[in-house]
Amino acid sequence: MFRWVKGVRSFSSAASSLLADATTAAKLRQPASFQVFRDVPPLRQLRRKLLKNDRTVGFVPTMGALHEGHISLIRQAARENTDIFVSIFVNPTQFGVNEDLSSYPRTWDSDVEKLEALNEELARVEAETGSGAKAGRITAIFAPTSKVMYPTLPPSSEIDGDGSFVTITPLSTKLEGGSRPVFFRGVATVCMKLFNATTPDRVYFGQKDVQQTVVIKRMVQDFHIGTEVRIVNTTREPTGLALSSRNVYLGERRRAVGLTIYRALKAAEEAYLAGKTSRADILGAARSVTDTVLAEQHALSKTERSLFEVDYISLADPDSLEELDFVDAAKGGVLSAALKMAPLEETKPGEDCGLGDGKVPVRLIDNLILHPKA
């Protein structure tokens, strides 16, 4: 649930981001159907009360800017718990020094509205279906300041910066971690803090960020964290494009071509399902899709085409994320990819170019699990 909109220029320093914390604090709208917590002790008090009453807590960590992907996590949590805690915190330590923490969207009011609407829907559905189908409710939003989350030292984005961190290696250095060395250290660190603050029975993460799910599962296992990690299927548009906060920057043309990432992974999955086990055969099927599309696009004019770069296409072990030469059918694997959608070179009058007018480079990621074969 920790996603980052890449490619937007950074406007401000960490100092002004802490200011943003304070501004947000002042104007936080208080919702009706759940409590908002800005610090840990009162949240812990509520948690203890719930525990005494045999209620269960599902926890959904977010950085706000909620979309249907987040909502699907909460719906899943509502099916499995009496109470849902949602955190909204834009975590500075997972942004690298050259990444755009300050431009990450902060959309408190609309986030709260979405959560209130969801709570109403959960109540309505429960009432309509009768006593058979109990649904949990969002009970608490945890929206801490940076100072609450990083109480002693300023949160460092430097890989050799000082602080209190959880590091999970070599997992964190693979795939997405290759280009973003502090990212999974930041995610693991903030999740450890959030898990300790909320002590949930279950935590919910989206399959979309597969490496994040692997890192968090590893952290829970290695540190004996008393919670269950639940992974929720990627929410997709009808075309198959995985939902992402950054899709708003795509526009129509790049949205169509961006689907290539899904089509390439599907082709690789089909090769596996058809009995192929070698890296060459499985990833070759994916590469064939991306190569074909890229050739087609290059043949088009600048007002028609959308160029992209394949950052990586990976076939990896589901636990270690080590690259595989062959898939062990008893264990399966993880297919994942990242595509960099270049800015549009020339736009047409009236064209839907998305937020930022097609000028924002967008990095898309997606993955499919190759399930073990019986």
Added chain:
Amino acid sequence: MFRWVKGVRSFSSAASSLLADATTAAKLRQPASFQVFRDVPPLRQLRRKLLKNDRTVGFVPTMGALHEGHISLIRQAARENTDIFVSIFVNPTQFGVNEDLSSYPRTWDSDVEKLEALNEELARVEAETGSGAKAGRITAIFAPTSKVMYPTLPPSSEIDGDGSFVTITPLSTKLEGGSRPVFFRGVATVCMKLFNATTPDRVYFGQKDVQQTVVIKRMVQDFHIGTEVRIVNTTREPTGLALSSRNVYLGERRRAVGLTIYRALKAAEEAYLAGKTSRADILGAARSVTDTVLAEQHALSKTERSLFEVDYISLADPDSLEELDFVDAAKGGVLSAALKMAPLEETKPGEDCGLGDGKVPVRLIDNLILHPKA
């Protein structure tokens, strides 16, 4: 409570230490008055039951080889909790590659006897003093294997080794961390695991290992661990020498000279209490003691003297452990020192030279808190 007997040659590799785990597992004597847990899930079950019954858990982490210092922690825990969990686990990740994990004493049977005796004493004291003085009891011993504590990757002692770690910098690089770069990473990592496995209301550490207390307090604060860190005064011999597992290696002659560390710190403390605030004045008082003793020893013959080296004498901030030029009387400070007691050069017939016949170099550490002045 994580102490390490230094200077004994290392006999075996990490592999044979894992074997030691297994051997211990096979012959674990089952005590009468508490349960022994070798894995996390059943311990968690007990913890949950205690929580439901409004009982409180005090946790005392140890590496076994229990002495009066550990017992004083448990006594304190018994005054403040209904139930006490004691862990016995020799943690590989806090031993450097050249340190002697394999020679760390493993004394399961005598440890269990001591804990049983203590439980009997706690019951007796409670019975004698009537209902006014409730005392907690040791309910559980957690004695995990290395595989339970490090389930996915072999525990690495390399500073750049792979694994799941908690790092607390720059705190961990100060004082003791200077000469032992992986030590506090290992301590923080294993404590995070142990705290998660036991979810105690309170954890108990000895003042003796002052840097450890500062690192653990910082970890609990930064990661929002829901426990209270209780620091218990250093247990001392009547002379003032701080109790330590490694004192058994000293023998009579080195025991007398080893007291210098305490006398030096006391001299520095007196300077502070007399109104001195500068590093030069406070540490000068300590240095004057060590210099005098060292000169006296050098003047003696090899059969009479005990030589030593001052590793460091430090005057530091109580939260950051940064060295101080001046003590802010409103905040106080930490005086700490390490002394390396050299092997005896020549021994006399019938002399009490301690375990290892005076040949084992012994590193002593000690500290005093300079309390803030009103």
